[in-house]
Amino acid sequence: xxxxxxxxTSLLASxxxxxxxxxxxxxxxxxxxxxxxxxxxxxxxxxxxxxxxPWPEYPRPQLQRSEWKNLNGVWRxxxxxxxxxxxxxxFGAIFPQEVLVPSCLESGLSGLQGxxxxxxxxSTTFSVPHDWSGERVxxxxxxxxxxxxxxxxxxxxxxxxxxxxAFTVDVTQYLSSNSTNELLVFVHDPTDxxxxxxxxxxxxxxxxxxxxxxxxxxxxxxWIESAPADYIAHLDLNANADGDVTVTVFSSSEDPNxxxxxxxxxxxxxxxxxxxxIAGSPIEFHVPHVDLWSPDSxxxxxxxxxxxxxxxxxxxxxxxxxKGEVDGIQRxxxxxxxxxxxGTLDQGYWPDGLYTxxxxxxxxxDLKVLKKLxxxxxxxxxxxxxxxxxxxxxxxGLFVIQDMPSLKPTTPNAEQQxxxxxxxxxxxxxxxxxxxxxxxxxxxxxxxxxxxxxxxFRLTDRVRxxxxxxxxxxxxxxxxxxxxxxxxxxxxxxxxxxxxxYSILSTPYDPKRxxxxxxxxxxxxxxSIEHLWNVQEAISTINQTYEVNESLDAWNYRAHKLLVxxxxxxxxxACSGGVWTQTTDVEGEVNGLLTYDRRVLRPDVEQWxxxxxxxxxxxxxxxxxxxxRSRKRGGGVxxx
Ligand SMILES: *[C@@H]1O[C@H](CO)[C@@H](O)[C@H](O)[C@H]1NC(C)=O
Ligand SMILES: *[C@@H]1O[C@H](CO)[C@@H](O)[C@H](O)[C@H]1NC(C)=O
Ligand SMILES: *[C@@H]1O[C@H](CO)[C@@H](O)[C@H](O)[C@H]1NC(C)=O
Ligand SMILES: *[C@@H]1O[C@H](CO)[C@@H](O)[C@H](O)[C@H]1NC(C)=O
Ligand SMILES: *[C@@H]1O[C@H](CO)[C@@H](O)[C@H](O)[C@H]1NC(C)=O
Ligand SMILES: *[C@@H]1O[C@H](CO)[C@@H](O)[C@H](O)[C@H]1NC(C)=O
Ligand SMILES: *[C@@H]1O[C@H](CO)[C@@H](O)[C@H](O)[C@H]1NC(C)=O
Numbered sequence: 001x002x003x004x005x006x007x008x009t010s011l012l013a014s015x016x017x018x019x020x021x022x023x024x025x026x027x028x029x030x031x032x033x034x035x036x037x038x039x040x041x042x043x044x045x046x047x048x049x050x051x052x053x054p055w056p057e058y059p060r061p062q063l064q065r066s067e068w069k070n071l072n073g074v075w076r077x078x079x080x081x082x083x084x085x086x087x088x089x090x091f092g093a094i095f096p097q098e099v100l101v102p103s104c105l106e107s108g109l110s111g112l113q114g115x116x117x118x119x120x121x122x123s124t125t126f127s128v129p130h131d132w133s134g135e136r137v138x139x140x141x142x143x144x145x146x147x148x149x150x151x152x153x154x155x156x157x158x159x160x161x162x163x164x165x166a167f168t169v170d171v172t173q174y175l176s177s178n179s180t181n182e183l184l185v186f187v188h189d190p191t192d193x194x195x196x197x198x199x200x201x202x203x204x205x206x207x208x209x210x211x212x213x214x215x216x217x218x219x220x221x222x223w224i225e226s227a228p229a230d231y232i233a234h235l236d237l238n239a240n241a242d243g244d245v246t247v248t249v250f251s252s253s254e255d256p257n258x259x260x261x262x263x264x265x266x267x268x269x270x271x272x273x274x275x276x277x278i279a280g281s282p283i284e285f286h287v288p289h290v291d292l293w294s295p296d297s298x299x300x301x302x303x304x305x306x307x308x309x310x311x312x313x314x315x316x317x318x319x320x321x322x323k324g325e326v327d328g329i330q331r332x333x334x335x336x337x338x339x340x341x342x343g344t345l346d347q348g349y350w351p352d353g354l355y356t357x358x359x360x361x362x363x364x365x366d367l368k369v370l371k372k373l374x375x376x377x378x379x380x381x382x383x384x385x386x387x388x389x390x391x392x393x394x395x396x397g398l399f400v401i402q403d404m405p406s407l408k409p410t411t412p413n414a415e416q417q418x419x420x421x422x423x424x425x426x427x428x429x430x431x432x433x434x435x436x437x438x439x440x441x442x443x444x445x446x447x448x449x450x451x452x453x454x455x456x457f458r459l460t461d462r463v464r465x466x467x468x469x470x471x472x473x474x475x476x477x478x479x480x481x482x483x484x485x486x487x488x489x490x491x492x493x494x495x496x497x498x499x500x501x502y503s504i505l506s507t508p509y510d511p512k513r514x515x516x517x518x519x520x521x522x523x524x525x526x527x528s529i530e531h532l533w534n535v536q537e538a539i540s541t542i543n544q545t546y547e548v549n550e551s552l553d554a555w556n557y558r559a560h561k562l563l564v565x566x567x568x569x570x571x572x573x574a575c576s577g578g579v580w581t582q583t584t585d586v587e588g589e590v591n592g593l594l595t596y597d598r599r600v601l602r603p604d605v606e607q608w609x610x611x612x613x614x615x616x617x618x619x620x621x622x623x624x625x626x627x628x629r630s631r632k633r634g635g636g637v638x639x640x
Contacts (some may be wrong), residue, residue: 061314090184101351239318239319241318338623346378401473421459493522494562515577516576531597
């Protein structure tokens, strides 16, 4: 058994002390109204460490203000029964239950573990620090699934639709003159019920095998911050491998405010370049002699932006993603060089928090395991994570292939399609800051993809206009009609990557595009009940796994065979990268590198490292960057 390898032990050891302390504190007796974790069907090493001060980190590293206050913690909760309830907000009421924010209302960490929580009220109070007087007070939600109506001190202050996107409400005018403000949020989340066709990813009200328990509510951090009257509302920044920076600073006001952008050495006040301009207009400048960002050498630089009285901190990495011919074959290029991208299907589900990882440490644990095994990429699968996830990928050196959260597998009507496209734009504009994102995926396996009019061509153009700096994988798997930069086959339990052979639901390699294996592997290995999502409906779908091997040695043998097959296709055909299914088990799926509880690591670490290095070596034989030919070592190498 590779169950508790040295790798896993050392990664988990740092949590042990905090866990033993946290357990005593957090398992306090509840009288029925006080918050406590509701025992989920499976825990992780972090479940009882979370406590009542979750996610204390500043949640928006790409646009960071110094004056802020976290509103995460224990809030109060009441069920609602219809959309009409939003018209009669229960101001001043004390709701009967406590709930942890941020969390999914369906998760054990929420303290509720609710089901079919379509309509909900959540409330808390907050005070504004005295020294913020005279400033604007901005209330920020990093993500609420699916619609949020926000009330402050009895007045409707804002509304937002879309479960994966941050929004800001300027609440200055609603604040009370005394110290306590009442914050009330009405949440509506239909998930996949009835005729609703909305971006949900893998969430469903009726979980079965590859579709899972849904997430409703405030599932990422809530915080307030102070800003001057005219403040930086959004930053659009790209830094290329040639040292060219393009940045647009968006102001909260229409005024043509002067702005200054500085690029600094990381954690330093040394200014390498500085440029002035006007809010709302692109500013372009050059930074000489920069160290480039790549997975082997993930160098980042600090950025400081000033607009009038406002000043924020950000960061960037210099790199260029493009598609180009290497030895006669179209390849994904990073800084002009073909780097084979090998990663996992990374769904970001947790048995205790569902969409919300129990902590930053837990979230980064998954990424460190991947990095240690030799992966240089994650495919963030039909979910969008907290900005801190992308920052971790930027820092560790992991490419991110970012999927648009898909609609349920059905055909949207015209209105639903318009809303899908609006949210696709929100995704690109919100996430394009992060240097590690190499590729956008518009459709996964045809889900919600209208197949007779090929909308992926039009959407590819639209995404390209919003972000000309990334590759576009228009259709990952199934209905490929030639759109985008990448020809992406999904073929489980044996790859068909850039290969002339193909089968049902896949097509022969298209030499005009990059050959890519967007999903493969998926081989399973059942585990004992203490590592399984202990829900009978899920356990009885385990037999739907493509292939299940009874022993871990057999599972590793099969994995080796599949990785060798991909290596051979890299040597013989036009394979430029692949995605192994998957980082962890999820509910009734037992095909993870890690079990759902993150307590068992299935790979034979040395064998996997050799096999993954073999892929980079094969790419090296085809004109790409092989293993050990990196310009610079260190930085991205995780020491354990
Ligand atoms: C239960 O908890 C609530 C809220 O903390 C408190 O107001 C109440 O007095 C408690 N009831 C009992 C019986 O302890
Ligand atoms: C909310 O109310 C519905 C309908 O009354 C009920 O089925 C559901 O269990 C409630 N959920 C919670 C978390 O109280
Ligand atoms: C403070 O203001 C809020 C709303 O404006 C009000 O509900 C509350 O009663 C006030 N509290 C005090 C102590 O004045
Ligand atoms: C929740 O809704 C789904 C879909 O409508 C239904 O199948 C399921 O029985 C419901 N669960 C509960 C506990 O009401
Ligand atoms: C997987 O293991 C669980 C518990 O160990 C067992 O109940 C279930 O039947 C197994 N399923 C398969 C397909 O082996
Ligand atoms: C999987 O197991 C369930 C019950 O545990 C059974 O109803 C179903 O037919 C099985 N499916 C396959 C593909 O063997
Ligand atoms: C693993 O399981 C699959 C399907 O159950 C079977 O075809 C294959 O031979 C097994 N491999 C080994 C090495 O046991």
